[in-house]
Amino acid sequence: MVLGFILLLASLLDKNDAQDLKKNTTQTEQTSTKQKAFIVLRNNCNTCHATKRQLQLFTLYNMDSLRLEINTQVFITRKMPKGKRNQLSEQEEMNLKNWLNGLN
Numbered sequence: 001m002v003l004g005f006i007l008l009l010a011s012l013l014d015k016n017d018a019q020d021l022k023k024n025t026t027q028t029e030q031t032s033t034k035q036k037a038f039i040v041l042r043n044n045c046n047t048c049h050a051t052k053r054q055l056q057l058f059t060l061y062n063m064d065s066l067r068l069e070i071n072t073q074v075f076i077t078r079k080m081p082k083g084k085r086n087q088l089s090e091q092e093e094m095n096l097k098n099w100l101n102g103l104n
């Protein structure tokens with residue numbers, strides 16, 4: 001009786017662990033796409049935006065809500081990143097695109 005209860009409990013815990021693990025894995029994947037995009041914004045955009053007070057600094061908290069502007073400036077009008085020396089590498093563009101596409 002007691003053993004049965006313990007086994008039941010153990011199997012319930014197992015299931016929860018498996019579910020938690022699955023949840024955490026998807027979360028990590030999402031975070032890492034976003035994290036990679038943020039690193040691009042931080043390294044290639046904030047460098048400049050940080051020095052001009054009227055400009056938006058990109059953070060992990062505001063980047064999602066700024067994605068339309070970012071997409072427009074980087075991929076449609078191609079005004080950003082400003083300056084010939086500040087071109088994004090293919091990998092950096094890809095990291096931004098993966099994040100932008102994932103949010104649609």
Ligand code: HEC
Nearest residue numbers: 041044045048049055056069070073074080081082083086
């Ligand atoms: C060399 C400096 C510089 C770099 C690097 C740069 N920006 Fe900008 N950014 C500016 C300036 C200056 C403006 C204001 C508009 C203008 O002068 O074209 C601006 C404007 C913007 C705007 C329009 C919103 C606003 O506040 O006016 C967005 C969105 C933007 N930048 C995104 C980016 C992104 C994304 C990157 C990196 C991929 C980037 N910028 C890199 C200087 C820079």
